[in-house]
Amino acid sequence: ERDGETAQDLEGRHVVVSAGGTREYLDPVRFLGNRSSGLQGYALARAAASRGAKVTLVAANTALADPAGVDVVRVETTAELREAVLGAAAGADAVVMAAAPADFRPLNRSDAKIKKAEDGSAPAIELEQNPDILRELAAERPAGGQVVVGFAAETGDATGSVLDLARAKLARKGCDLLVVNDVSGGAVFGSPDNEAVILESDGSYVEVPHGSKGALAHAIWDRVAACWRAV
Ligand code: CTP
Ligand code: CA
Secondary structure, three states: OOOOOOOOOOOOOEEEEEEEEOOEEOOOOOEEOOOOOOHHHHHHHHHHHHOOOEEEEEEEOOOOOOOOOOEEEEEOOHHHHHHHHHHHHOOOOEEEEOOEOOOEEEOOOOOOOOOOOOOOOOOOOOEEEOOOHHHHHHHOOOOOOOEEEEEEEEOOEOOEOHHHHHHHHHHHHOOOEEEEEEOOOOOOOOOOEEEEEEEEOOOOEEEEEEEEHHHHHHHHHHHHHHHHHHO
8 A cells, every 4th residue: 555645636536446256146055156356446445545535336245344434335246236336337437347247147047946856967057148347337438537447367368468458358348448467377366466557548558566456556546547637
């Protein structure tokens, strides 16, 4: 985190941050999920609050204490995350999608617990795609310079480098900034540290050196504030 007295440079701003990973239920006790801890989203919420912003944190299945001075809305599924984020975004100056929404959900959710068959057979699970919240946010943002930020964890592949893939993703999503983690060297789940590139919609980027998730959070708010100044 920042040392000394933190400038209240986000005062008067309302920001929305999503954090954690969604769960898509098969039945009342079973779900498909992912390993997002929510640490980066919580660091973003804390950093914004410390700089004077009004913060709404939409938390999906995190095991973290509510940050002081932050409005926390708890959700489980991607559908609930979507409702909460779109609702909070209506009057917001920035929305940061640090959450990991499950890309797919079971086509059917059983009201009763699914039982094992006597014959040893296993059920086939049919999936459908979840809506893309970030894309929807970017496409339907209110007039007046709301800044929309996405996250992407990428590994380079035969079709391109991490940066190529990230630039294509930013364009596809239509967001203003994309925070890119290169996870080629192993994932960063639950780690207190992070290292990232903050990509802008004009293709330029800022490299944030390896450091705490709090330090990355402050670097992201610095870029968001620069976007506000540019409108
Ligand atoms: N995201 C979202 N809604 C979804 C999936 C992702 O809002 N249904 C957001 C994430 O919160 C993140 C950004 O989109 O900020 C990028 O997520 P990512 O999983 O990298 O994007 P996808 O479009 O799902 O692409 P991929 O096939 O690489 O998973
Ligand atoms: Ca995805």
